[in-house]
Structures are given as structure tokens and as C-alpha cells.
Amino acid sequence: MIPALDTLFSGNLLLDALRGKDRVLLMPLLELRECRRGEVLFEPGEDVSFISFPSGPSVAALVITTQHGRTVEVATVGHEGAIGGVVSQGSLPAFSRAVVQIAGPMLRLETQRLQEAKAASPVLRNLFTRYSDCLLAQILQSVACNALHPIEERCARWILGLQDRLGSDMLPITHELLADLLGVQRSYLTRTLKSLQQQQLVQVRRGRIIVCNRPALEEKACECHGAVKRHFETVLGAVYGASGTLIALRPAASQAV
Amino acid sequence: MIPALDTLFSGNLLLDALRGKDRVLLMPLLELRECRRGEVLFEPGEDVSFISFPSGPSVAALVITTQHGRTVEVATVGHEGAIGGVVSQGSLPAFSRAVVQIAGPMLRLETQRLQEAKAASPVLRNLFTRYSDCLLAQILQSVACNALHPIEERCARWILGLQDRLGSDMLPITHELLADLLGVQRSYLTRTLKSLQQQQLVQVRRGRIIVCNRPALEEKACECHGAVKRHFETVLGAVYGASGTLIALRPAASQAV
DNA sequence: CGCTGTCTGTGCAATAGTGCACAATTGCTC
DNA sequence: GAGCAATTGTGCACTATTGCACAGACAGCG
Incomplete structure (x- = not known):
């Protein structure tokens, strides 16, 4: 039905980690959609x-x-994961809105089918349990991050996260949108980006941000990016390792929910 | 072995929602501990x-x-729920620290035993899935709350949450501790509480906060308290309704992850 | 090329929150 | 009922962030 799915890589790390009958179980159920x-x-x-x-x-x-129309991002998901009922186990009403931030292909799977497949396969159960643990860790860290860290550090964290997901130095995003995701004023974010640019960490262009000096940006960012990445590595490292490698782990004491 | 467990109510709403063989399955596995x-x-x-x-x-x-020694609360759990591997499904390393905030009895259950019981009972699986969805909703809302809402509103939200759990107007907590949980300076929190007191919403006493005017406090608090409560009601209302009633729902459009 | 709408830069006044020092108060213990 | 330790109150200077207004710059389109 969907030709791309018979080739080896789907472009999603969770799916690409599957082998043998687990792969056969899930792949035919996926529908490829281009999302704006x-x-x-x-x-x-x-x-x-x-x-x-x-x-x-x-x-x-x-x-x-919020009631007053302000928005914030509470979780981000790229090719390392999946969104929708993964944590909340489907069949319950969603609590938040899910929006496409960076356009591109998404593989879509009916919640019901995933539940059935998980019921049939311990490997799938294990994989999704691990991923949802990591997603939760990311969310927990964001609670702390938003309470404690200044915008400049959070902005740097966010840029690192997007760069990891895109695998590119050029991030196609406007100040307006990024400000919304961080839950701050656009005009203040512009100043913040200006500051990062003056520090030679990024270059700001119309509609995009270009990462110039990743190591220095990691230095500037709050610890949150690294802490979450380490948890992913601990919990899913072996899994991802089998296919692509999302995660370049810096050696450090593991942090864990 | 533990006498209290044969009586009808454990004092925990999740456990008290259990009936028949589910109850029989779980109750004997619980160990009662007094926590400081x-x-x-x-x-x-x-x-x-x-x-x-x-x-x-x-x-x-x-x-x-954080690395710099500042702390924040990322989730609170009282008699409406459970803590530890409930969301993260056990057997994975914890990402955060769990601490007792208000001393009292806790019923303890080995993670392994819960997994077995869940494997044996669809009712248990359903119950814990629902609870972890609600806990997640609470955490997601906190990400947004910490990004968007000023301390006074968050402080009011927090007080409402604790009052719900304690079922008492007198909340035994110091400014120091509350400031830590909210991730703000103690001295600023003192001023904030002063302000709430001047508005006749609470009374501040050494080591405790007394709620004077709950409706007005709900008015002052950000929407987060209500939004999470509504999700609990939607997802677990029927369950809790069977035993105690944690939740006094205000009619409103449901908000949902 | 020139228009138009979107995106970005910046000025300024105001509020929110930090960080720290130290005084005042309270509850408890001996 | 004095003393101590923990808790709370407050002053002050400083930084972070909001909120808003408006000018300037860019990119695509006809």
C-alpha cells in the first residue's frame, strides 16, 4: 500500500529500531502523510x-x-519519538493540543492498532514504555526549566533540541513562533537572539536561525538539554544505537523520574 | 500481617476505588509505613x-x-494517587527525586507486584492508566504554568492543591519550603503571601498557612488548578465518585494531553 | 521593478523577581 | 522564663521580562 515502508528506514528512530516480526507487525499499519x-x-x-x-x-x-490566549510548548517530538496517546495510552481525552512545528512527513498509526500490536509483542511494549518514560523525563525537566532558568538559557536549550532533531545547522523558525513556544514576548526574544548572535553562537536570519558554534551554545544553555539527553541515552541508547544515532552522549553521571 | 488493610478504607482514593477480587489482589501486598x-x-x-x-x-x-542547588516541585501526589513508576511503568531509572512533603501514612507496594497484579486484572490496568494520564496532565499544565503565570497566581494554585489533598484549612508548611517548591526566593514568597493575606485570602502563621476564603483564592489563582481538576474529573471522576470525593467540579468546558 | 505583507530591530516606561543582609518574632526546650 | 534555633519581615539595589509602539528590512509576487 505504502511503498516507502518496505524499504529499510522509515526515518523514525523508534520504528527503525524494530526488527523481524515486530517490524512486520507494525509497518503495514502505517500511513504516510505530509504535514504542513x-x-x-x-x-x-x-x-x-x-x-x-x-x-x-x-x-x-x-x-x-491559556484562557488569555498565550501559548507554550510543553513537549517536543521529532524523529526520535512519537506523539499522541503514547504516554496517556490512548482512548482518553487529550489534555493538550498537538501541532506540527516543522513541516514534513509523519507516519500515522491508529491508536487501536498500536494497542493490539503491543498486546501481541513484548518488544513493542518495552520500546514504547521506554520512550514514554523519556518523554516524561523531558516534560518533567521542562517544569523545572521554566521555573528556574532565564530566557537566554532556555532559548539556547530549545535551539539545541531542534538542531538534534533536524540534523542541520539551519533551523527554519521565526522569532514570533519561537517566542510563542517559549512563552515569552516576541520583542524580548529578538533581543535574546541578538545577544546570542553577538556571542557568536548563532546567526539570525529572516525566518531562520543558524547555529554557528554548537559547543559554545551547549555551554550557554541550561543543563536541561543535557540532562534529558542523558536520560534518553540511558533508557533508549541501545535501541537507537541499532539504527540511527540521535544521541551524542557526553559522559556524565546519569540523571533520572 | 497489616491489620489496617482489612478495614474498608485505606485512605487512598485509588485503592479505595477497588472492589471484589481486584481489592483482594492488591490489598495484601501493601505495607503501611509512617513517613516523616x-x-x-x-x-x-x-x-x-x-x-x-x-x-x-x-x-x-x-x-x-539543578546543578546550582535550586529545586522545584514538578509534581505533587496526595491521597488521590500514587508515586513511583506509575507513569514511567517501573523498572526504569527514576528521573527525579521523590520526597515526602506532608508527613503521614503511606501504603507501599513493590513495583514488581503491581506489574503482576496489572497483568492479571484489566480493571487495575485501566485504573492506573487513567491515573497516570491525570498525573501527566498535571505535569503538562505545570510546564505551562511555570512559563506563563506570576508567582502570586502560582502560589494560590499551589495552596488550593494542598488544601484539596489535606481536606483542611490549615496547611502545615513554611515559607522556606513553599518557596523551594515553587522555585522562587523565600523572601519574595513571604511578600507574596503577605499580599494574599492583605487580600483576606489566607492567614499566615509561623509554619502554617490558613485558607480564609477559598472561593476568592480560586479567583486569584491561575486557571491551572481548575484545568487539572477538570481533567481528573473527566478521567477518574466515576472512579473516585465510588469512594471518597476529591473533586468538586465547577461546570466548564473540558480541557484535555 | 515596485508593492505588500511578514518578519525583525529598537526605544521606553513599568512590573516582576532576584539576591542579600539583617532585624524581629515565635515556639520550644531546659 | 530565658535562651536558642528556626521562621518570618523588610529594606534596597539590581536584573529580567513585559507591554506596547513604531520604524526598518526582507522576500516573494505580479
Whole structure:
């Protein structure tokens, strides 16, 4: 049905970690969709009927909008994971909105099918349990990050995260959008980016941010990026290691929920 | 072995929701422990070998400590839930620290035993899936809350949450501790509480905060308290309804992950 | 080329929160 | 009922961030 799925790599690390019959079980159930920026995968209150696996450079996010219309990103998911009922186990109403941040291909799987496949395969159960643990870790770290860290550090963290997912130095994003995701004023974010640029860490262009000096940017960013990455490595390192390698681990004491 | 467990109510709403053979399955596996404030249930990096069910007025929290020694609470759990591997499904290293905030009895269950019981009972699986979805909702909302809402509102939210769990107007907590949980300076929190007191919402006493005007406090608090409560009601309302009632729902559009 | 809409840069006043020092108060213990 | 340790109150200077207004720059399009 979908030709791309018979080739070896789907472009999603979770799926590409599958082998043998687990692969056979899941792959035929996937539907490939090209998603535009801003496309809503599900709204708060909806029953989430499908899971999306960002493939290649596409990125989706969970966002929360307040009564006053301000928004923040509460989780980001790229080709390292999946979004929609992964943590909340499907069949329950979504609490947040899911939006496509970086356009691109997404592999879509009905929640119901995933549940069945998990019921049939311990490997799948294990894989998704591990991923949702990592996603949770990311979210927990964000609670702390938003409470404690100044915008400049959080901005640097966010840029690192997106770069990891895109695998490119050029990040296609506007100040406006990034400000929304961080939950700050656009005009202040512009100043913050200016500051990062003056420190030679990034270059700011219309509609994109270019990473110039990744190591220095890691230095500038809060510890959150590294802490989450380490948890991914601990919990999913072996899995990802088998296919692509998302994670370049810096040796450090493991941090763990 | 533990006499209290044969009586009808454990003081934990999740456990008290159980009936018949599910109850019989789980109850004998519980160990009652009296926990002191500050007691650490598990540390980051540890394999979480047991789940704790706060009973009655006891409250535990997940907290994250940064490199610079600042801490924040990332989740709170009282008698409405359980802590430790509930979301992260056990057998994976904890990402955050779990600490007892309000001393009291906790029912403890080995993670392994819970997994076995869940394997044997669809009702248990359903119950814990629902609870972890709610806990996740709470955490997601906190990401947004910490990014967007000023301390006064967050402080009011936190007080409401603790009052719900304790079921009392008198909250035994110091400014120091609360400031840590909110991730702000103690001296600033003192001023914030002063302000709430001047608005007749609370009374501040040494080592405790007394709620004077709950409705007005709900008005002052950010929407986060209500949003999370509504999700609990949607997802677990029927369950809790069967035993105690944690949740006094205000009619409103449901918000949902 | 020139227009137009989007995106970015910047000025300025105001509020929120930090960081620290130290005084005042309270509850408890002996 | 004095003393001690923990807790709370407050002053002050400083930084972070908001909120808003508006000018300037860029990219694509006809």
C-alpha cells in the first residue's frame, strides 16, 4: 500500500529500531502523510485516535493555550519519538493540543492498532514504555526549566533540541513562533537572539536561525538539554544505537523520574 | 500481617476505588509505613522498586534539583494517587527525586507486584492508566504554568492543591519550603503571601498557612488548578465518585494531553 | 521593478523577581 | 522564663521580562 515502508528506514528512530516480526507487525499499519507547519494533530478534549511518528526532519509539539490566549510548548517530538496517546495510552481525552512545528512527513498509526500490536509483542511494549518514560523525563525537566532558568538559557536549550532533531545547522523558525513556544514576548526574544548572535553562537536570519558554534551554545544553555539527553541515552541508547544515532552522549553521571 | 488493610478504607482514593477480587489482589501486598517530612522515597537514577500510595493527609512530591542547588516541585501526589513508576511503568531509572512533603501514612507496594497484579486484572490496568494520564496532565499544565503565570497566581494554585489533598484549612508548611517548591526566593514568597493575606485570602502563621476564603483564592489563582481538576474529573471522576470525593467540579468546558 | 505583507530591530516606561543582609518574632526546650 | 534555633519581615539595589509602539528590512509576487 505504502511503498516507502518496505524499504529499510522509515526515518523514525523508534520504528527503525524494530526488527523481524515486530517490524512486520507494525509497518503495514502505517500511513504516510505530509504535514504542513501549523497543522493540528489533535485538540484538547478529543479522543486521540492515531499516533504520529515524525519522520526525517519533521517536528511536532504539544502546546497549551491559556484562557488569555498565550501559548507554550510543553513537549517536543521529532524523529526520535512519537506523539499522541503514547504516554496517556490512548482512548482518553487529550489534555493538550498537538501541532506540527516543522513541516514534513509523519507516519500515522491508529491508536487501536498500536494497542493490539503491543498486546501481541513484548518488544513493542518495552520500546514504547521506554520512550514514554523519556518523554516524561523531558516534560518533567521542562517544569523545572521554566521555573528556574532565564530566557537566554532556555532559548539556547530549545535551539539545541531542534538542531538534534533536524540534523542541520539551519533551523527554519521565526522569532514570533519561537517566542510563542517559549512563552515569552516576541520583542524580548529578538533581543535574546541578538545577544546570542553577538556571542557568536548563532546567526539570525529572516525566518531562520543558524547555529554557528554548537559547543559554545551547549555551554550557554541550561543543563536541561543535557540532562534529558542523558536520560534518553540511558533508557533508549541501545535501541537507537541499532539504527540511527540521535544521541551524542557526553559522559556524565546519569540523571533520572 | 497489616491489620489496617482489612478495614474498608485505606485512605487512598485509588485503592479505595477497588472492589471484589481486584481489592483482594492488591490489598495484601501493601505495607503501611509512617513517613516523616523530608523523607526521600527515591533518588534520580535509582531503579524504583516500590510505589507509594499516600494515605489520608500525607503528600509526596517529585522534585528536580539543578546543578546550582535550586529545586522545584514538578509534581505533587496526595491521597488521590500514587508515586513511583506509575507513569514511567517501573523498572526504569527514576528521573527525579521523590520526597515526602506532608508527613503521614503511606501504603507501599513493590513495583514488581503491581506489574503482576496489572497483568492479571484489566480493571487495575485501566485504573492506573487513567491515573497516570491525570498525573501527566498535571505535569503538562505545570510546564505551562511555570512559563506563563506570576508567582502570586502560582502560589494560590499551589495552596488550593494542598488544601484539596489535606481536606483542611490549615496547611502545615513554611515559607522556606513553599518557596523551594515553587522555585522562587523565600523572601519574595513571604511578600507574596503577605499580599494574599492583605487580600483576606489566607492567614499566615509561623509554619502554617490558613485558607480564609477559598472561593476568592480560586479567583486569584491561575486557571491551572481548575484545568487539572477538570481533567481528573473527566478521567477518574466515576472512579473516585465510588469512594471518597476529591473533586468538586465547577461546570466548564473540558480541557484535555 | 515596485508593492505588500511578514518578519525583525529598537526605544521606553513599568512590573516582576532576584539576591542579600539583617532585624524581629515565635515556639520550644531546659 | 530565658535562651536558642528556626521562621518570618523588610529594606534596597539590581536584573529580567513585559507591554506596547513604531520604524526598518526582507522576500516573494505580479
